[in-house]
Amino acid sequence: GAVVSQHPSRVICKSGTSVKIECRSLDFQATTMFWYRQFPKQSLMLMATSNEGSKATYEQGVEKDKFLINHASLTLSTLTVTSAHPEDSSFYICSAREAAGANVLTFGAGSRLTVL
Amino acid sequence: AQSVTQLGSHVSVSEGALVLLRCNYSSSVPPYLFWYVQYPNQGLQLLLKYTTGATLVKGINGFEAEFKKSETSFHLTKPSAHMSDAAEYFCAVSGRTGYSTLTFGKGTMLLVSP
Secondary structure, three states: OOOEEEEOOEEEEOOOOOEEEEEEEOOOOOOEEEEEEEOOOOOEEEEEEEEOOOOOEEOOOOOOOOEEEEEEEOOEEEEEEOOOOHHHOEEEEEEEEOOOOOOOEEEOOOEEEEEO | OEEEEEEOOEEEEEOOOOEEEEEEEEEOOOOEEEEEEEOOOOOEEEEEEEOOOOOEEEOHHHOEEEEEOOOOEEEEEEOOOOHHHOEEEEEEEEOOOOOOOOEEOOOEEEEEEO
8 A cells, every 4th residue: 555654753853953854655656745733632733735846835824934845756745844943843744645546645654843 | 614523532432342433524515534543653544435435434443434414424433442443533524626635623532441
């Protein structure tokens, strides 16, 4: 089946630094990838939709200059949290839409970001 | 517009008992419906989905769900709970076009006691 790899699984950084999270579709091409943020014991909040070769579409309230998304190829999307602050600490999950199938998303394992 | 309501943030069952996780949806168009499971510190795994056809959908790990249009429901069931079923379960809805986004419910934590 489709597999999405997300890296790193955990990252700890100092306040003010930038962190990059990678999301790769391993055995399929994903023209569309999604980035979610999940707060403890809460549901997933869609942050942005990443389309290969074009600018990402951000959800209302998500700062595009804060959360930079790049989808340079059909198998890779990256999320960069710029000038991270403790309130950015969260669980970030990416997903990719398989080309075939009814809007089925395959999710990465998530990345736990802790900003000190 | 679409939304998902999952009744009960926590459901507790004994091992071997019936599992019932409730999901109601609202959608202005005929929906696709999904159940995902999330284990601690992991991503989401698709349990099952309803697109068209048979309204009773069977998924992995012995789970199944029934789409009831008249009740706008898509409840998840399993006849006999196993300890390994303890996890967070998310119901989700999307439209039927290829570019519809997925809207998640708030999740239900399933607790299984021996």
